[in-house]
Amino acid sequence: MVRKNGLGKGLDSLIPSTGHKKAAPAKPEVKKEVVVEKVIKKEEVMVKITEVEPNREQPRKNFNEDALLELADSIKQFGIIQPLVVQKQDDYYEIIAGERRWRAAKLAGLKEVPVIIKNYTEQERVEIALIENIQREDLNPIEEAMAFKRLLTEFDLKQDELAERVSKSRTAVTNSMRLLKLDERVQQMVVDEKISTGHARALLAVGDKEQQYNLANKIFDEKLSVRETERLMKNLQKEKKDKKDQKAENEFIYKGIEEKIKMILGTKVTVNHKKNNKGRIEIEYYSNEELERIMDLLESIHQEA
Numbered sequence: 001m002v003r004k005n006g007l008g009k010g011l012d013s014l015i016p017s018t019g020h021k022k023a024a025p026a027k028p029e030v031k032k033e034v035v036v037e038k039v040i041k042k043e044e045v046m047v048k049i050t051e052v053e054p055n056r057e058q059p060r061k062n063f064n065e066d067a068l069l070e071l072a073d074s075i076k077q078f079g080i081i082q083p084l085v086v087q088k089q090d091d092y093y094e095i096i097a098g099e100r101r102w103r104a105a106k107l108a109g110l111k112e113v114p115v116i117i118k119n120y121t122e123q124e125r126v127e128i129a130l131i132e133n134i135q136r137e138d139l140n141p142i143e144e145a146m147a148f149k150r151l152l153t154e155f156d157l158k159q160d161e162l163a164e165r166v167s168k169s170r171t172a173v174t175n176s177m178r179l180l181k182l183d184e185r186v187q188q189m190v191v192d193e194k195i196s197t198g199h200a201r202a203l204l205a206v207g208d209k210e211q212q213y214n215l216a217n218k219i220f221d222e223k224l225s226v227r228e229t230e231r232l233m234k235n236l237q238k239e240k241k242d243k244k245d246q247k248a249e250n251e252f253i254y255k256g257i258e259e260k261i262k263m264i265l266g267t268k269v270t271v272n273h274k275k276n277n278k279g280r281i282e283i284e285y286y287s288n289e290e291l292e293r294i295m296d297l298l299e300s301i302h303q304e305a
Helices: 006-013 029-043 066-080 099-108 122-135 139-153 161-164 170-181 184-191 195-205 207-224 228-265 288-304
Strands: 044-048 083-090 092-098 112-117 271-274 279-283
Touching: 066 099, 092 099, 092 122, 099 112, 112 122, 122 139, 139 161, 139 170, 139 184, 170 184, 170 195, 184 195, 184 207, 195 207, 195 228, 207 228, 228 271, 228 279, 228 288
Parallel strands: 083 112
Antiparallel strands: 044 112, 083 092, 271 279
8 A cells, every 4th residue: 555645844834833043045955855854864863662652632533453553564574664753741752743653663562663853832733643644544534624623713723724734625624624513423423434424414404413313324224325315315405395385385374364363353363373283363352341342243253154
């Protein structure tokens, strides 16, 4: 399997430096690459694997065990080719990028791992972890959406800025975060790969979360395709619209009946229609004399009938 590039030298363009150092004089491209290579080699150090711990805010929560075992076998043969990026905490090194390599190294029985020690802000740590996982396609759709949301809400980024940082379109970021509007049980079904993101996006047409979950189970049980799910959603929307139109038509009819009774009785009348063609008629009166008038009127109507 071809491994996608990790953070590498493209990181600086994605996450601008927060320092205030003056820029170095421009150098030819070839020389610049050589200088960067030397700096990386100088910064790379070996530390005990027991002194390294994962970042608790790492967007990725799920790791494929089979893939980890394959990587562990590779590490046994060739070692860790790309060092971990870490930040020094009080008594340990926190992983900024490379948790998967660290887990595989533990499985491989390594006592030490190569690291590059950096000093990042909280926002930069989240961005780097997110970018690395996105580039490697390691995040499931819900993890990615939650990471996007965190960057937007906690660090006051705009969607355009976020999209540029993670090299995705603004539409892709928006569609990703829309998945978080789904019922949590449906989100878990996406994580467990019981339904796809295509199925999940179709379910967003349903506002009721209990109905979302029931439909998600129907999709899973009946193995519906995304196209079939979209047709199902359209049919449900049509049924909902037909019911709404029927309700509006009924309301128009009963309003007309109210007006007729008002004209006959000369007082305010309310027709409360319920299910199964049942309901209640309320006739208001404002004095005993008016009540007697209404009674006399009803009696005369009854006698004529």
